Amino acid sequence: MSDHGPAPDPMDKAYAQAEAMLDDEAAGAARRARVLGAVAREAQASTSAVSTPPGRRLAWGRGGWLAAASVAGVTALVAIQLYRPAVTRPEPPAAEASVEAAAAPAIAPAREPAAAARAPAPPRAPTSPFVASRAEMRSRRDDPVVVASPPPPPSFQTAPAAAPPPSPVTPPASADAVTARRAASPLAAARAPSAAMEASVPASPAVSAARLRAAAAAGRIAELTALLTPGAPVDAPDDDGETALMMTVQANHPAAAALLRRHGANLDLKNRAGVSARDMAASIGDPDLDRALGLAP
Amino acid sequence: MQRLGLALMEDDAVEDADLLRAHGAGDPHAFARLYDRYERACFQFIRRLLGAAHGDAAEDLHQETWIAVSRNVAGFDPAKASFAAWLFTIARHKTFDHFRRQKIAVLSSATDSALGETAMMVPDPGQTPLEQVQSRERAEEIVAAVEALPLEQRGVFVMFAQGGLSLEEIAQITGVALETAKSRLRYARAKLRQSLAGERSAHV
Numbered sequence: 012m013s014d015h016g017p018a019p020d021p022m023d024k025a026y027a028q029a030e031a032m033l034d035d036e037a038a039g040a041a042r043r044a045r046v047l048g049a050v051a052r053e054a055q056a057s058t059s060a061v062s063t064p065p066g067r068r069l070a071w072g073r074g075g076w077l078a079a080a081s082v083a084g085v086t087a088l089v090a091i092q093l094y095r096p097a098v099t100r101p102e103p104p105a106a107e108a109s110v111e112a113a114a115a116p117a118i119a120p121a122r123e124p125a126a127a128a129r130a131p132a133p134p135r136a137p138t139s140p141f142v143a144s145r146a147e148m149r150s151r152r153d154d155p156v157v158v159a160s161p162p163p164p165p166s167f168q169t170a171p172a173a174a175p176p177p178s179p180v181t182p183p184a185s186a187d188a189v190t191a192r193r194a195a196s197p198l199a200a201a202r203a204p205s206a207a208m209e210a211s212v213p214a215s216p217a218v219s220a221a222r223l224r225a226a227a228a229a230g231r232i233a234e235l236t237a238l239l240t241p242g243a244p245v246d247a248p249d250d251d252g253e254t255a256l257m258m259t260v261q262a263n264h265p266a267a268a269a270l271l272r273r274h275g276a277n278l279d280l281k282n283r284a285g286v287s288a289r290d291m292a293a294s295i296g297d298p299d300l301d302r303a304l305g306l307a308p
Numbered sequence: 309m310q311r312l313g314l315a316l317m318e319d320d321a322v323e324d325a326d327l328l329r330a331h332g333a334g335d336p337h338a339f340a341r342l343y344d345r346y347e348r349a350c351f352q353f354i355r356r357l358l359g360a361a362h363g364d365a366a367e368d369l370h371q372e373t374w375i376a377v378s379r380n381v382a383g384f385d386p387a388k389a390s391f392a393a394w395l396f397t398i399a400r401h402k403t404f405d406h407f408r409r410q411k412i413a414v415l416s417s418a419t420d421s422a423l424g425e426t427a428m429m430v431p432d433p434g435q436t437p438l439e440q441v442q443s444r445e446r447a448e449e450i451v452a453a454v455e456a457l458p459l460e461q462r463g464v465f466v467m468f469a470q471g472g473l474s475l476e477e478i479a480q481i482t483g484v485a486l487e488t489a490k491s492r493l494r495y496a497r498a499k500l501r502q503s504l505a506g507e508r509s510a511h512v
Contacts, residue, residue, distance in 0.1 A: 022497045023469035026454060029447035030352050030470055043347065046371045047340055050378045263383045286372060293401045294376045295383050 056251050220247030220255075227255035227271060230264030239274045246275075252282035260291045265303035268292075272304055324391035325384070332381035339378060346392060349471040350374075350399050356466045357403045359455045365406055373399045393477040396467055400481060453503040457496050464489055465496035 226234040248254050256276040259267040281287045292304055301307035330338035355366040376398050384394055454462060467473045479489040
């Protein structure tokens with residue numbers, strides 16, 4: 012028995028010659044064109060899949076948020092400046108109304124500015140949905156103050172009315188003044204971006220899914236964690252049927268893959284080529300990745 | 309290392325890893341050069357592993373293999389393995405995945421020992437006309453004999469004889485000890501001799 016170890020063997024040569032003889036050059040050329048074409052399409056598709064979300068990131072990157080914050084802050088400020096409470100006095104009792112009816116025409120103009128300064132009223136013309144919602148919330152918050160305030164006592168003085176006696180439910184300053192100070196403070200500008208973001212960034216499932224796939228492909232754990240909220244479209248595929256898990260497996264990001272799996276990403280969904288994340292992981296053969304996917308102990 | 313059928317690679321000064329990096333950087337020609345170096349060996353490896361019964365899937369698996377290579381450029385570490393070893397690892401996984409999808413039982417290496425010592429007792433014919441492929445018919449006989457080998461032996465033999473991989477690389481690809489890879493190659497050669505000798509005597 013001879014040793015046929017790593018040394019060349021006539022049988023090896025015979026087999027190589029046989030393969031060369033049976034080789035079909037035309038079929039090989041057709042195969043080459045098909046494979047290289049598929050690889051080129053694949054590369055193009057993956058490039059577009061990864062490059063689309065960064066476009067949005069550019070739009071809403073750090074600079075984008077600062078711009079949004081500035082716009083929201085200015086809008087809020089303008090809205091507050093325009094904010095003028097309507098003259099809405101609570102209805103006096105009928106008995107008092109009759110007394111006031113005789114004297115009021117002479118004194119009402121002198122009393123109204125003070126009353127207007129005290130009593131907040133619903134906003135007149137909100138400048139944006141965001142401002143409207145905030146103003147509405149403020150109005151609702153301040154409603155009890157208006158309702159609880161006692162009606163101004165009938166006064167026959169011609170001088171401007173003095174401040175009403177302090178009430179336990181009346182704020183020390185008018186709601187308008189407080190609101191104006193809040194809006195003018197740096198804190199308001201700091202608060203504005205998040206609210207503006209909530210209002211102006213469309214968090215449609217398609218956009219969320221695209222962001223998720225881009226973060227997965229790049230292995231950005233922090234972004235993935237932020238995006239993987241309950242109900243997030245973790246398995247939403249792109250046009251090629253590629254899911255976030257497939258992308259992170261292809262890019263070999265075990266930590267991102269483990270995170271996606273913990274959020275229920277399906278390992279057996281297949282892309283349009285019929286390849287699943289499990290197949291891709293098997294092709295890569297990285298033990299860390301396999302462990303992250305739960306394919307290896 | 310001798311790499312039969314990959315003469316172009318030896319003549320080419322550009323390393324495989326450099327071509328792969330260039331492909332990852334967007335060079336449209338780098339991948340084609342890499343493909344041309346290994347395409348034939350890779351395809352024949354898949355084709356022979358699949359065997360005659362599943363040969364139709366060879367084209368698809370071959371394409372999937374190269375797409376996987378293209379996708380996972382970042383996953384290739386030249387310090388861990390040669391490109392050829394990495395490529396054959398992917399191709400082997402693709403083929404075995406196909407078997408699993410088709411619910412085809414992959415024969416374990418127990419068949420190595422099932423071959424028994426009888427095959428090993430076949431004398432080495434040396435430089436006889438057996439190894440000289442004289443006709444297409446003879447070439448088909450040899451290929452058919454290779455496809456009749458147990459799966460693991462077949463894989464080792466094709467990777468060594470056609471892919472030009474070293475036994476160390478083959479052991480790494482198949483996840484077995486070096487001695488196991490070596491014995492599989494030995495058994496494969498012995499069984500081929502036995503098989504082809506039988507066919508030759510049948511023809512006579």
